[in-house]
Amino acid sequence: MDWQTSEDTVPSEPVTEADVLLLLGRPPATGAWRDGDLAGDRKFASFGSFQTESGGSLPRVRIAYETWGELNAARDNAVLIAHALTGDSHVRGAAGPGHPTSGWWGDIVGPGCAVDTDRWFVVAPNMLGGCQGSTGPSSIAPDGYEWASRFPFLTIRDQVAAQARLADALGIDRWAAVIGGSMGGMHALEWGAGHADRVARLAVLSAPPASTADQIALNSVQLQAIAMDPRFQDGEYYDAIDGPYRGLALARRMALLNYRSPTELNQRFRRSWQSDVSPLGHGGRFAVESYLDFHGNKFTRRFDANSYIRLVGAMDSHDVGRDRGGIDDALAGVTATTLVLGIDTDRLFPVEGQHQIARGIPNALDGDAAVVLASDFGHDGFLIETAAVGAHVRRLLDTPVG
Numbered sequence: 001m002d003w004q005t006s007e008d009t010v011p012s013e014p015v016t017e018a019d020v021l022l023l024l025g026r027p028p029a030t031g032a033w034r035d036g037d038l039a040g041d042r043k044f045a046s047f048g049s050f051q052t053e054s055g056g057s058l059p060r061v062r063i064a065y066e067t068w069g070e071l072n073a074a075r076d077n078a079v080l081i082a083h084a085l086t087g088d089s090h091v092r093g094a095a096g097p098g099h100p101t102s103g104w105w106g107d108i109v110g111p112g113c114a115v116d117t118d119r120w121f122v123v124a125p126n127m128l129g130g131c132q133g134s135t136g137p138s139s140i141a142p143d144g145y146e147w148a149s150r151f152p153f154l155t156i157r158d159q160v161a162a163q164a165r166l167a168d169a170l171g172i173d174r175w176a177a178v179i180g181g182s183m184g185g186m187h188a189l190e191w192g193a194g195h196a197d198r199v200a201r202l203a204v205l206s207a208p209p210a211s212t213a214d215q216i217a218l219n220s221v222q223l224q225a226i227a228m229d230p231r232f233q234d235g236e237y238y239d240a241i242d243g244p245y246r247g248l249a250l251a252r253r254m255a256l257l258n259y260r261s262p263t264e265l266n267q268r269f270r271r272s273w274q275s276d277v278s279p280l281g282h283g284g285r286f287a288v289e290s291y292l293d294f295h296g297n298k299f300t301r302r303f304d305a306n307s308y309i310r311l312v313g314a315m316d317s318h319d320v321g322r323d324r325g326g327i328d329d330a331l332a333g334v335t336a337t338t339l340v341l342g343i344d345t346d347r348l349f350p351v352e353g354q355h356q357i358a359r360g361i362p363n364a365l366d367g368d369a370a371v372v373l374a375s376d377f378g379h380d381g382f383l384i385e386t387a388a389v390g391a392h393v394r395r396l397l398d399t400p401v402g
Helices: 017-022 156-170 183-194 211-229 230-235 245-259 260-267 287-299 305-317 327-332 352-361 379-382 385-399
Strands: 042-049 061-068 078-084 121-125 177-181 203-207 338-345 371-373
Touching: 017 042, 042 156, 061 156, 061 305, 061 352, 078 156, 078 183, 121 156, 121 203, 156 183, 177 183, 183 203, 183 260, 183 305, 203 385, 211 245, 211 305, 230 245, 245 305, 245 379, 260 305, 327 352, 338 352, 338 379, 338 385
Parallel strands: 078 121, 078 177, 177 203, 203 338, 338 371
Antiparallel strands: 042 061, 061 121
C-alpha cells in the first residue's frame, strides 16, 4: 500500500517552488492510462470471460505487463513481481513515452542485480482493477462507456486468478519465484496458499497474513474522502471537466501518514515553515503540510479514483485463511521456500504479522521468525532500503529448491 513510483520511493524532502510549478493547473478527471495513449514498454494479454468471487462478471479481461530477461527452454526461470496498491508494471526502465517516471525497483531488478535479468525472466503485471493498462473501472465496457461504478468488487484472489491466466498465456507452469511487497506481498502469499504447485519460492515483504480491523479502518476514511468529493458523482465522472481530484488527493495524504514513520517525518521537517510567512496565524504553512499537499496533488495526475476504491477494497478482502480453515492451516499448506521480511518501524503492517507468516510456513527461509530490517522509513522501507532488501531477495533466489 505504498507510494511505489521512483520519485516517491526516496526519503521525504521539503517541497520547493520548482516542485509546485510542475503541478500548476487542474489535474485531469482521471490519471489512468487510456487506450490510445503511448504503450511504452507495456505488453498486453487478453482473456475471455472472468468471474469474480463476489459473483461479478467481466466479459473480457486485459492484463498489461512488462518483462525483462529471457525465458529459458525449460521455462523454469520465470519470476513474477507483484506491485503494491498504487504501483504498476514499470519495475525497471527509464522515464519516456508511456512512462512518465522511471522504474520503481531498478536497484533490485536488472543485469547483475538481486533479481538478475541475465539469469531470470521477470514478469511484472499491472493488477486487475488498476489504471495503467489492465482492465479496471476506467476501461471501456461493451456498451462503449467506462465501467466506472459498474466495475465489480475484486478480491486479492481474483487478482491472483488473473495473474495465473497471464502465466498460462506465457506458458509458465511454475514460477521460480513470486515476489511482492505490501499489497504485492498479499498476492505472493495468495499464490503460495492457493497455487502451491505453481510456485517454487516466495518473497513476502511488509505484508500481513490478513488485513486487520485497524488497517481496514485506516482505509475506510480514505474511501470516504473520495466519496464525499462532489465531483466523484458516485463514480460517474469520466466525461466531466473536473474529476474528484480533491477527494483523491486527500485520500493520498491520509495514506502517506501510514507509509512513513514519525521518526523520518520529525527528522526531515521538524517545525520548519514552507516559506517566510508564519503559519502561526499569518497564512503560512508548515513544510510538512506542503509536502503532503504536493504528493497528494501529484498522485491525482497518475491514478484513478475508482481504481483506488476497488484496489483498497481488494486489500480489505485479504485473509489467507478465509475458507481454508484459518490462517494457520492456510500457511501450513504453503510448500514454497519463503522469504518473509518486515520493517521495524512499519506502522501500517507491523512486524508481528510477518512473524506470524514465518511461523506458519513450513519452508520459511529463516525459520520461525521473519527478517526484520531496521529503518527510519516505516512501511516504505522495503522500497527504499534496496541494498538490504536486495541481499535477502538474492539469498532466496540462490536457494536450491526441488
